Amino acid sequence: MIGIIGGGIIGIATAYELAKLGEEVIVFEKRYFGSGSTFRCASGIRAQFTDEANIRLMKYSIDKWKKLSEELEYEVMFQQTGYLFLATSEEEVKAFKRNIKLQNKFGVPTKLITPEEAKEIVPPLNADAFLAGAWNPEDGKASPFHTLYGYKRAGEKLGVRFYPYTEVIGIKKNDKWIIKTTRGEFRVDVIVNATNAWGRRINSMIGKDIVPIKPFKHQLVKTEPIERGQIEPLVCPPAWSDSYVIQDGEDGGVICGTALEYKGNPDDVTPTYDFVKEALKWAVKIVPALKHVHIIRQWAGYYAKTPDNNPAIGELEEDFYVAIGFSGHGFMMAPAVSQALAEKIVKGKTKVPLDWEWFDPYRFERGELRSSAFQIG
Template identity: 45%
Template sequence: MMKANCVIIGGGISGLSIAYNLAKLGMDNIVLVEKSYLGSGSTGKCGRGVRQQFTTREHIVLMRESVKLWENLSRELGREVYFRQGGYLWLLRSEDEVKLFKENIKFQNSFGVPSRLLSVEEAKEIVPQLNEDVFIAAAYCHTDGTASPFDTIEAYAEAATRLGVKICKFTEAKRIIVENGKVKGVETSRGTIESPIVVNAAGYGAKKLAKTAGVDLPLENYRHHIMVTEPLKQFLKPMVIYGTLYFNQDVHGNLIGGIDLDEKPTNVLTPRIEFLAKFARNILKVMPVLGEIKVLRQWAGFYVVTPDHHPILGEVDEVDGLYLAVGYSGHGFMMGPIVGKVIAELIVKGKPSVAIDTLNLRRFKEGKLIYEKAIIG
């Protein structure tokens, strides 16, 4: 039987960042199991956005610290992750939205996040192609940005492997083994791995897996659509947000974006054609010059959503050695660097450098939910 000091389940950004950070802190004999290829879950299907414009202390502080890590990530991991700080430009459509975002900005600024309110003219200086008839102001944070999901995944995987992490692709975790309230290991499709520490970072598969350890996670999977266009000459620096519409331009020139279809929880990822029609209607309202561009492909991935739209991070009270890094509710790519760091610190040092105790699973039992209002897509 294989033995490890820690088994991480899930080869998305969470699992890989945790594996890398654990090895960096000196832990050896770490095994990561991924049931398919790396990045095959939500990470490889996501919209690339990295922002600090949130509405709760937890999200703002985590993302402020995550952005610091993103800024140096290519250098740290030894491979380009294409983090570009073109900002997030949030177009505001009504006086009510302006009032709300003014309050949000004040709150974000109190944590050192440099978001600010822009006039229509100022927003158009950043993106001249915007239609000034559809918004009355904008919220902007120039240190927000985008990064490449697959390059980030590969960068973490390579760096973790160099530090000795064993990555087992196409290996499904079937059961988390628990005896007398303690984790004992993981039963996988390729045999059992004995381990005193298990991290459930299995994204859309996390709820089912937690059940095998007798742990009920308040997670629901929602299908979210996204599309990519043909490459265009570089013209768009920020991620643009308009209601639930978002779009940005990647380093190859392709526009990538999505919009909410108001879906119910599901485990099906077959894309719906209505998405493209709704996306096209809305993006043309915001940027009419895009009328002639060609869409290459649309796809869908899961938002793994908690009742308060915050992730569940930390150890499970009832099961010694079982850690969770799940439920990012649509913004887990951006959190990958900081989540990896704090979960690794919690495991190795017993205390993370950024407090995550209010994000523990126990908040649901204690009724201490923290509501995030700035949800996109």
């Protein structure tokens, strides 16, 4: 029996992958499934990273995303609408060229495009403000809600037991692990800590608080729907405070994000008004016509940040695994990471190109930071 702590996309997808391999699985979630970062994310999926480990992992993940609706027999609304990063200086253009070269080396077809070409992709773009774009048409987006429900339903069909409103409050080890919850005790052979921003609390329960995750409140605002096809890719000029806009794949509203963040307690998801002003200041610079569109909602969630913005994935202690600290990219990585983790637990190895050394939870203790993963969605 394998016990998964945390019912976000990572925990639920891993439960499904483990059940596919014939394991008995039980998932504990302290609130409702998706209530952590997952249902608060911006839906973005990209292979445009700046290091080999993340590029290769995300290339594999995108290949899985393409077939996910079919595999889960549930429409997850994955669409390859691309990511468009925009440069505002010559130095950035140079950096884009370096990144593109690396991405191309691993089969990601990103290319440098002109502002005019960018405007063809995003018609209302303030193209004059930019020198060039890094464009990968294979990046995309999917519905966090449909994806989580799809994995959960597929897991249920394979016998996974899901316990919502069941908080893990302690862990002991005898001959087996004993997980103490608000619904009583459960004996399991293997534990997976998939609690992301809450990851340290669970690691502390076994005396291994070695992954220094800091939770940062991140927020989004969303507009009323606009005509489809206007801002389909995620559009981001990183120099403008990592701000971005993207049309929601489901209803066509525009989701707007920016890097204004607050270190805090991940149970506090109260949105703040200063975020609305900051996000919209940048959104209307990227797409000026947005000043005519109303905001209809705002929400907050958490980036679970490690010192290098890369997650910690691996075995913390015998039969105790972690997949936590996903910063701004846990949703997109879930298909690849869940398969890799499940195969590692059951078979001891995986065909997923996940670089275990890169994501090693012990790297912080050794003082070995990776190059920082670009953190936005």
